[in-house]
Amino acid sequence: MGISSRVFSIDQNEQYNLSTERVVLFIVSSTGEGDPPDSCLKFQRNLRSKTLPPHHFSHLHYTLLGLGDTNYQTYQGYPKKLDARLSELGAKKFYPRGEVDEAIGIEEQIEKWVQGLWPSLKEILKKVDFPSAVDDSMPEPKPPSPKPDLKLALPKSPPCRCSITFDPKIQLLENLQVREQHFRKDNPFYSKLIGARWLTHSEAVKGVIELELDLSTNLKNELVFKVGDSIGIPCPNNPIEVEKIITRLNLTSVQDIPFRLEPKKDIPRDTLPSWIPSASTIKFVFSNLLDLSSPPQKAFLRVLADNTSNSEEKQKLLYLSSIQGKSDYGLFLQEKPSLLDILEEFPTCNPPFERLLDLVPVIKPRYYSFASAPNNESRHNIIKIAYSEVNYSVTRQRNQKVEIINKRGLCTSWLSERAIKSGLLSPTKPSVLPQSVCRIEESSNSELIPVFLNSSEAFTLPSQLSTPIILIAAGTGVAPYIGFLELRAKMIKTSPPESVGEAWLFFGCRNSAYDYIYREELEQFQKDGVLTHLVTAFSRETSTKQYVQHKMLEYSPELSSLLTSNNARLFVCGDAKGLAKDVLATITQILENVSSLSPVEAKAKMAQMMQSKQIVIEVWG
Numbered sequence: 001m002g003i004s005s006r007v008f009s010i011d012q013n014e015q016y017n018l019s020t021e022r023v024v025l026f027i028v029s030s031t032g033e034g035d036p037p038d039s040c041l042k043f044q045r046n047l048r049s050k051t052l053p054p055h056h057f058s059h060l061h062y063t064l065l066g067l068g069d070t071n072y073q074t075y076q077g078y079p080k081k082l083d084a085r086l087s088e089l090g091a092k093k094f095y096p097r098g099e100v101d102e103a104i105g106i107e108e109q110i111e112k113w114v115q116g117l118w119p120s121l122k123e124i125l126k127k128v129d130f131p132s133a134v135d136d137s138m139p140e141p142k143p144p145s146p147k148p149d150l151k152l153a154l155p156k157s158p159p160c161r162c163s164i165t166f167d168p169k170i171q172l173l174e175n176l177q178v179r180e181q182h183f184r185k186d187n188p189f190y191s192k193l194i195g196a197r198w199l200t201h202s203e204a205v206k207g208v209i210e211l212e213l214d215l216s217t218n219l220k221n222e223l224v225f226k227v228g229d230s231i232g233i234p235c236p237n238n239p240i241e242v243e244k245i246i247t248r249l250n251l252t253s254v255q256d257i258p259f260r261l262e263p264k265k266d267i268p269r270d271t272l273p274s275w276i277p278s279a280s281t282i283k284f285v286f287s288n289l290l291d292l293s294s295p296p297q298k299a300f301l302r303v304l305a306d307n308t309s310n311s312e313e314k315q316k317l318l319y320l321s322s323i324q325g326k327s328d329y330g331l332f333l334q335e336k337p338s339l340l341d342i343l344e345e346f347p348t349c350n351p352p353f354e355r356l357l358d359l360v361p362v363i364k365p366r367y368y369s370f371a372s373a374p375n376n377e378s379r380h381n382i383i384k385i386a387y388s389e390v391n392y393s394v395t396r397q398r399n400q401k402v403e404i405i406n407k408r409g410l411c412t413s414w415l416s417e418r419a420i421k422s423g424l425l426s427p428t429k430p431s432v433l434p435q436s437v438c439r440i441e442e443s444s445n446s447e448l449i450p451v452f453l454n455s456s457e458a459f460t461l462p463s464q465l466s467t468p469i470i471l472i473a474a475g476t477g478v479a480p481y482i483g484f485l486e487l488r489a490k491m492i493k494t495s496p497p498e499s500v501g502e503a504w505l506f507f508g509c510r511n512s513a514y515d516y517i518y519r520e521e522l523e524q525f526q527k528d529g530v531l532t533h534l535v536t537a538f539s540r541e542t543s544t545k546q547y548v549q550h551k552m553l554e555y556s557p558e559l560s561s562l563l564t565s566n567n568a569r570l571f572v573c574g575d576a577k578g579l580a581k582d583v584l585a586t587i588t589q590i591l592e593n594v595s596s597l598s599p600v601e602a603k604a605k606m607a608q609m610m611q612s613k614q615i616v617i618e619v620w621g
Helices: 037-049 077-088 105-127 173-181 237-246 282-288 296-304 311-321 326-333 339-345 353-359 411-419 475-493 519-527 548-554 556-564 576-595 599-611
Strands: 023-027 059-067 100-101 162-166 189-198 210-213 232-234 259-263 366-369 383-388 391-397 401-408 446-455 468-475 503-509 533-538 569-577 615-620
Touching: 023 519, 023 548, 023 569, 037 077, 037 296, 059 077, 059 105, 100 105, 105 232, 105 326, 162 189, 162 353, 189 411, 210 366, 237 282, 237 339, 259 383, 296 311, 339 366, 366 383, 366 411, 366 475, 383 411, 383 475, 391 475, 391 599, 411 446, 468 475, 468 548, 468 576, 475 519, 475 569, 475 615, 503 548, 519 533, 533 548, 548 556, 548 576, 569 576, 576 599, 576 615
Parallel strands: 023 059, 059 100, 468 503, 468 569, 503 533, 569 615
Antiparallel strands: 162 259, 189 210, 189 446, 210 383, 232 366, 232 446, 391 401
């Protein structure tokens, strides 16, 4: 069965009209506390309009695939909201909503949901008198197995959409303009790296680095930002890795020749990857756009198999992409293979560059919260960010041989290299803390870091100083609270003492001597009365590991009173897979124990506080 379809990003609203569409498949995810992703914000605002009548979408038949992660408290938050709103407006669901949990891998879950989708889709298309969209003469794709006895159930090999034509006369946009097109942010620009320091000791398990960035470079207007905001950084790929891939694919001779991107015959232009500019070079695309470390999807492995000449290598790639190879595919993903890893493991695999444009996703920008408050004085466009270096190892086993492979985070390693190259940062962590910031006084030779501003609506200090705040963080999650407390200190200076609410900070790390970042600043905030309570948990300093949630339980009466009687704002910042879930479970437990609520009532109360933004979660991972 072949089905004619059109594919759009939901923010490409000028290219589609739901008022006239008859059958639609939505694929959406959640961010933060069940909020829509950035690309859905305008769509969601329009959908929530109170002027829309209950029958507005009575003509529309839809289904929805929700992408989420059960490590987050609001799993499938936005997909559920969208489903409910479409139903309220009269749309009819022709196939049950799918829920995909990234925490357990998405491939198998999507495959299972899609198996039931096709017959339902065929039936609804015929029901709404749109039979031309269905071509029954086209058989279900059954890719040939390399060995008939295996009878592998393989994904369909996606069609090639892209075609490129080399032309040395093509005029190319500047790199930043390409990024501007790609990220679609209001104000992308280059910042200057002017300061850096280590925040952790040489004995710390993780290295944490603070950078100072001057955001005033080449700006015509003053920037407007607030505490809780962040910057997005579109970092490039490792140039050594890029060079190896280009060499491996025999593209060295054409890597710098401009090319024009066109759709293949009968392929609509709007189905081309939106992040690939219409004119570019192979080197630029590999360096700045394609995510060379993204987990390989099964459809991608299938295409690689189609372009592999050695039968044994082809068989292995086909098996990894098949349903029967599910277990081996899971183990393969645990190795975190990059595109270069795959090409080196399968030497006769030579995919055309156009196929990589089709199937390799774009590099996602990395976001870092401000670790400082806006300064109205001479350094008003200077901000600080803090990040943990991402260094890890994976185990790879081939032919009874076990190999340990070290890997590094893409953006954190790139930022560290920039700071070291500029002379602002030592390559090794210090043996004495705290370190003072090393700054460049003359910034003309500063390293340039491409950034864009990312505003946060809820993750910011309450406007009223009298509102109590409870700040909870582990590791680098404390960084944005430095900005909160700097602003609070300024507000206190111009306010009467009776108007100042309580401020609690619960902070956790492994060891007070090695990775208690911003210790001096936090203790000074407490001394100055900016923080009324500073509660710390050092998990490796006691026989029984103590985390921030354990410390919260010690202050159960105070926290319950602050949340239920004093309308305190509670913020959680840190790791989604550990901190956020444990803290929210602890809040529920406190509400049960102190406020005498039943488990159901406590969960409902917490959900209500999250919905009203009294509890705000800012997590990653």
